[in-house]
Amino acid sequence: MATIILGSQWGDEGKGKLTDILCPKAQICARAAGGHNAGRHQVANGVSYSFHLLPSGLINPMCMNLIGSGVVFHAPSFFKELDELEAKGLEGARKRILVSDRCQINFDLHAAVDGLEEVELGALAIGTTRRGIGPSYSTKAARSGVRLAEAFDEELFERKLRKLADGYKKRYGDLLKYDVEDEIARWKEYRPKLAEYCVDAVQFISDAQRTNKKILIEGANALMASTYPYCTSSNTGLGGIFTGLAIDPTKLDQIIGVVKAYTTRVGEGIFKTEDLGEAGTKLQEVGREWGVSTGRKRRCGWLDLVVVKYSTAINHYTALNLTKLDVLDGFEKIKVAVAYKDPASGQEIDFFPADLGLLERCEVVYKEFEGWNKPTTHAKSYYDLPKQARTYIEFIEEFVGVKVAWIGTGPSRDDMVMRDAGVSKK
Numbered sequence: 001m002a003t004i005i006l007g008s009q010w011g012d013e014g015k016g017k018l019t020d021i022l023c024p025k026a027q028i029c030a031r032a033a034g035g036h037n038a039g040r041h042q043v044a045n046g047v048s049y050s051f052h053l054l055p056s057g058l059i060n061p062m063c064m065n066l067i068g069s070g071v072v073f074h075a076p077s078f079f080k081e082l083d084e085l086e087a088k089g090l091e092g093a094r095k096r097i098l099v100s101d102r103c104q105i106n107f108d109l110h111a112a113v114d115g116l117e118e119v120e121l122g123a124l125a126i127g128t129t130r131r132g133i134g135p136s137y138s139t140k141a142a143r144s145g146v147r148l149a150e151a152f153d154e155e156l157f158e159r160k161l162r163k164l165a166d167g168y169k170k171r172y173g174d175l176l177k178y179d180v181e182d183e184i185a186r187w188k189e190y191r192p193k194l195a196e197y198c199v200d201a202v203q204f205i206s207d208a209q210r211t212n213k214k215i216l217i218e219g220a221n222a223l224m225a226s227t228y229p230y231c232t233s234s235n236t237g238l239g240g241i242f243t244g245l246a247i248d249p250t251k252l253d254q255i256i257g258v259v260k261a262y263t264t265r266v267g268e269g270i271f272k273t274e275d276l277g278e279a280g281t282k283l284q285e286v287g288r289e290w291g292v293s294t295g296r297k298r299r300c301g302w303l304d305l306v307v308v309k310y311s312t313a314i315n316h317y318t319a320l321n322l323t324k325l326d327v328l329d330g331f332e333k334i335k336v337a338v339a340y341k342d343p344a345s346g347q348e349i350d351f352f353p354a355d356l357g358l359l360e361r362c363e364v365v366y367k368e369f370e371g372w373n374k375p376t377t378h379a380k381s382y383y384d385l386p387k388q389a390r391t392y393i394e395f396i397e398e399f400v401g402v403k404v405a406w407i408g409t410g411p412s413r414d415d416m417v418m419r420d421a422g423v424s425k426k
Contacts, residue, residue, distance in 0.1 A: 001253040002215040004241055005321075007222025008257040008311040010265040012289070012298060014323035015258045016040030016056045018406060019218045020413055026216035028208055029057020032244030033070040033234040034220030035106050035136065036077040037129040044413055047088055053077045055218050058085060058093045063216075069102035069201050070235065070244020071220075072136035073148055075190045076108070099194070100201030101149035107161065110135040112178045113168055128232075128267065137233035139164065148198060151191055158184055202246045209248050217241055222258075223311040224265075238315045257317035257402065259308055261325045261392075264289050264298040270356060272364050273301035273337045287327040302366070304337040305399045310352035312400050320400065322393060323408035325385075326415075331371040334392065338399065339365040369395070377410040382419055385409075 003022060007013045020042050023029055031038075036053035044059050051058075053074060055065040067073065078099070085093045110132025117135070118128060128134060139145035144167070146160045165180040208215060221236045234240060238255065241247055262283050265271045274280065280300045283289065289298035311317075328334055339348045340362035353359050372386035379385050385393075385407070393404050407417040 001212070001251055002209070002217055002247050003254045003256065004217045004219065004238070004247075004252065005256045005258060006219035006238065006241075006315050006317070007236070008224075008259045008308050008315070008317070008320075009222055009263055009304075010224045010271075011222040012039075012264050012266065013222060013258040013260045014321075014408055015219060015222075016042045016051065017323070017408065017413065017416070018256065018258060018321045019056050019216060020044060020059055021406075021416060022216055023057045023060040023063055025214060026057065026060070026063055027213045028064050028066060028215045029055045029060070030066040030068050030205075030215060030217050030245055031055045031071055031220055032068045032217060032247075033236065033240040034232065035072040035131065035133045035234070036074045036081075037131045037133050037232070038220035040218075042413075047090075049085065049088065049090070052081060054081045054085075054093075054097065057216060057218065058090065058096060061092060061096075063096065065097045066199075066201060066204065066245075067097070067099045067103065068205075068245040069100040070240055071100070071103050072106040072110075072133060072140075072234070073099060073103035074106040074132070075187070075194065079190075079193070097197060098199045098201070098204065099148065099197045100204075101147070101198045102201060103148045104136055104140045105146045105148055105151065106132050106136040107146075107164075108132070108183055109161070109165055109168065109178050109180070110139070112176060113172070116172050116175055134233040148194070151187065152195065152198075154188075154191070157187065161187075205246050209251055215247070217245065217247065223315055224307055254318050255316055256319050256321055256405075257308075257312060257315060258321045258323060259303075259396070260323050261303060261328055262287070263301050263304050263307070266296055266298050270359050271299055271301060272306075272340065272359070272362065273304045273335075274299050275301040279331070282330070283327060286330065287324055302335045302337060303396075304364075305396065306337055306340060306350055306352055308396075308400050309350065312402060317400075317402045319405040320396070320402050321406035321408070322396065322404050325389060325393075325407055326375070326377045326409045328389075328392075329372065329375050329377070332373065334369045334371050335366040336369065336392075336395070337364045338367045341365050367395070378415055379407075379409045379417055382407070382417055385417065 040051045057063045113135045114132045115130045283300035339350045341348045372388035374386045409415045
């Protein structure tokens with residue numbers, strides 16, 4: 001059976017921590033989509049680890065890990081992360097990681113182009129990590145990219161990479177600062193090293209499910225990171241799990257949506273509950289809201305349940321993990337978005353619209369809660385939480401229609417209240 005962990009907001013919800021908690025029960029931990037733009041931070045046994053391209057299940061010494069077919073694979077980051085894990089004392093990681101040979105290769109060429117595209121967009125820039133994720137997926141869709149399996153045919157690989165670089169050179173001219181021969185030379189080093197990690201991931205997952213292995217799937221980025229056009233280019237939702245890993249949809253145990261107790265966003269795009277005043281600054285500082293991958297400060301604001309309800313309608317969560325509840329401990333009042341109101345018509349809507357013009361002009365309808373002004377950090381059971389905190393959690397459950405089965409109350413692995421997930425309220 002497979003358990004899927006997905007981000008329900010704009011990312012950085014804390015998916016890695018739940019992955020770490022559930023991983024001891026799994027035999028395989030897999031990534032389905034995204035690339036080395038997906039930063040996750042975990043603390044285990046007093047050691048802080050950062051994961052980007054690699055699955056965070058590598059912390060579990062008994063778990064095999066897979067980078068699935070829907071991921072765009074950046075070889076330098078792969079080896080760099082393995083080196084960093086070993087430097088921190090994590091033993092055997094190289095023996096517990098596999099990579100699908102169907103992955104699209106994310107070249108340094110793609111990163112160079114990513115930066116040029118952002119500059120060209122000017123004030124309309126997406127706010128990407130400039131790590132080449134979008135251009136990698138673009139060349140996949142355009143059928144001009146290179147699959148990892150093709151890297152082992154040296155003549156084919158070099159011909160395709162030179163053709164790709166030549167096309168971009170015609171597009172950007174001297175603005176493109178990139179040496180194709182340098183990248184080809186580095187791949188002569190990567191090629192023999194990668195051979196031991198590459199597998200047919202479709203067959204690997206098929207065999208795993210046929211033999212009833214427990215699989216934990218770690219979603220990258222998050223559902224709302226697909227709000228076009230200010231979005232990542234991978235399929236961040238439930239559908240991306242099936243296409244990126246060839247998981248059997250009839251063999252699912254849980255689909256867990258990870259929800260931060262407030263909302264953050266990195267990059268550009270509409271963020272209706274963003275607070276640019278005292279509350280937003282406090283959330284940012286107390287929550288230590290800056291990116292694992294980029295170090296960029298995250299935009300902060302109140303929890304938007306319109307977003308979470310929309311996310312639930314797409315990903316069909318069977319349980320929720322509410323994270324970073326403790327960040328709200330010092331607030332006298334806490335607000336939650338429950339609808340948007342169109343001032344032109346006076347109509348309230350409780351769904352996330354596709355029309356960005358409508359979304360832009362809408363006003364947020366908030367419900368206000370009393371804060372609890374007591375520490376929730378290190379709480380071990382649900383009734384260790386203040387009554388006001390429980391009221392907040394139960395409102396989220398009722399509004400979204402899904403049980404909150406895990407509640408994060410601090411940064412360490414042990415700071416998690418676990419409840420019976422029961423049956424979804426949907």
